[in-house]
Amino acid sequence: MSTAVVQTRRLGRRYGARWALRDCSLCLPAGGVIGLVGPNGAGKTTLLRLAVGALRPSAGVITVLGRAVTGRPASLAAVGFVAQDKPLYPGFTVAEMLRFGARLNPRWDDALARDRLAGLGIPLGQRAGRLSGGQRAQMALALALGKRPQLLLLDEPAASLDPLARRQFFQTLMEAAATGQMTVLLSSHLLDDLDRSCDYLVLLSASRVQLAGPTEELIAAHRALAGPADRVPAIEVQHTIVSAEANGRLARLLVRLGRRPIHDPAWTVREVTLEELVLAYMSHPGTSQPTQPNLEAVQ
Amino acid sequence: MNFEVDPRSGLPTYLQLVQQVRHALRLGLLQPGDQLPTAREVVAKLAINPNTVHKAYRELERDGLVGVRPGQGTFVERSLTGPGYASLGRLRQKLAAWLAEAKAAGLDEEDIEALFRAAVRQAAGQEGVA
Numbered sequence: 262m263s264t265a266v267v268q269t270r271r272l273g274r275r276y277g278a279r280w281a282l283r284d285c286s287l288c289l290p291a292g293g294v295i296g297l298v299g300p301n302g303a304g305k306t307t308l309l310r311l312a313v314g315a316l317r318p319s320a321g322v323i324t325v326l327g328r329a330v331t332g333r334p335a336s337l338a339a340v341g342f343v344a345q346d347k348p349l350y351p352g353f354t355v356a357e358m359l360r361f362g363a364r365l366n367p368r369w370d371d372a373l374a375r376d377r378l379a380g381l382g383i384p385l386g387q388r389a390g391r392l393s394g395g396q397r398a399q400m401a402l403a404l405a406l407g408k409r410p411q412l413l414l415l416d417e418p419a420a421s422l423d424p425l426a427r428r429q430f431f432q433t434l435m436e437a438a439a440t441g442q443m444t445v446l447l448s449s450h451l452l453d454d455l456d457r458s459c460d461y462l463v464l465l466s467a468s469r470v471q472l473a474g475p476t477e478e479l480i481a482a483h484r485a486l487a488g489p490a491d492r493v494p495a496i497e498v499q500h501t502i503v504s505a506e507a508n509g510r511l512a513r514l515l516v517r518l519g520r521r522p523i524h525d526p527a528w529t530v531r532e533v534t535l536e537e538l539v540l541a542y543m544s545h546p547g548t549s550q551p552t553q554p555n556l557e558a559v560q
Numbered sequence: 561m562n563f564e565v566d567p568r569s570g571l572p573t574y575l576q577l578v579q580q581v582r583h584a585l586r587l588g589l590l591q592p593g594d595q596l597p598t599a600r601e602v603v604a605k606l607a608i609n610p611n612t613v614h615k616a617y618r619e620l621e622r623d624g625l626v627g628v629r630p631g632q633g634t635f636v637e638r639s640l641t642g643p644g645y646a647s648l649g650r651l652r653q654k655l656a657a658w659l660a661e662a663k664a665a666g667l668d669e670e671d672i673e674a675l676f677r678a679a680v681r682q683a684a685g686q687e688g689v690a
Contacts, residue, residue: 294609431607439600439610453567457608
């Protein structure tokens with residue numbers, strides 16, 4: 262987890278007067294599965310499209326696998342991308358698309374792609390337009406994995422799938438990630454999927470990075486508290502309140518821990534789940550990480 | 561070894577895997593020489609992050625329970641059915657008798673669990689002091 266697969270510095274992209282992504286500085290580690298979360302319109306797709314060179318930045322810089330992103334084929338040879346709408350050619354058969362993949366990608370692994378599709382029971386003679394939603398997603402994934410990418414980007418890969426197809430999709434994806442040769446960066450708003458699959462999390466909100474870091478460290482740095490509302494100010498001195506909800510005398514807080522632990526016995530303290538953490542930040546877009554230790558290399 | 565993940569357990573996934581191995585070792589379902597599934601096999605079934613499996617196996621390795629044989633996989637090195645195993649049956653019988661007594665005294669399951677947890681915590685606390 263030492264080298265960066267994607268590095269951005271004050272990256273921004275503007276559509277007219279509106280910034281779709283702004284001031285985005287990230288240093289994403291190699292070798293894991295990185296989850297990109299955030300509400301619709303937060304800039305997730307924009308960031309992914311910038312990473313594959315489908316968009317040019319309006320500000321800042323982005324490097325992928327150590328190279329500037331140009332959108333030229335050479336800079337993309339080691340990058341796989343499964344776009345949100347999983348574009349396949351509806352009139353092409355599965356076999357024809359595999360031949361297409363082989364022709365376009367110098368590192369193409371035909372046996373791998375064919376095995377994967379056979380394992381899923383997807384017939385080679387089937388036309389793409391007649392595949393089910395789950396099969397289409399698996400087909401797009403098989404094509405992306407066939408080029409043996411060092412970095413695989415997926416934009417909301419499972420959003421439209423039923424629970425079984427979603428599970429099968431993630432099984433395939435995680436098995437591919439287990440080879441250790443590939444970093445996965447996927448955007449999703451399905452927190453369940455991310456909780457199981459991601460070891461690094463980036464939360465985008467209102468076009469900016471709100472939170473980024475190894476999932477376990479983020480969880481460990483936060484606590485959920487319940488206690489007397491009149492003692493909230495004392496908590497606020499030592500810790501950062503991410504979200505607060507007061508109901509009469511009872512206050513429920515989600516805090517980012519300061520240097521000292523919480524000793525006041527009036528507070529019930531427990532660990533947070535990834536879902537609670539993400540929801541707390543999402544519903545308070547003004548709060549963000551004060552220092553991002555993982556960004557030191559960038560700054 | 562068949563792992564499962566309970567998303568509602570509140571326990572981190574890697575710890576769930578560690579506990580399942582320890583549990584199987586205690587019950588004698590896993591024994592020295594048995595091979596654990598590869599990380600790839602586990603993630604292909606559970607759809608979890610591969611690093612989660614690596615982390616669980618590292619923890620088990622650090623405790624000396626499993627060892628990695630290069631090129632072969634991860635194998636059980638030590639069992640957890642040590643000297644205490646012989647007395648398991650006897651302890652279980654005593655516990656059953658205690659449970660019957662508690663029920664007769666009018667305690668329901670929740671009372672019993674609370675009492676048991678408190679006793680475990682108390683015992684742990686006393687050990688810590690001694």
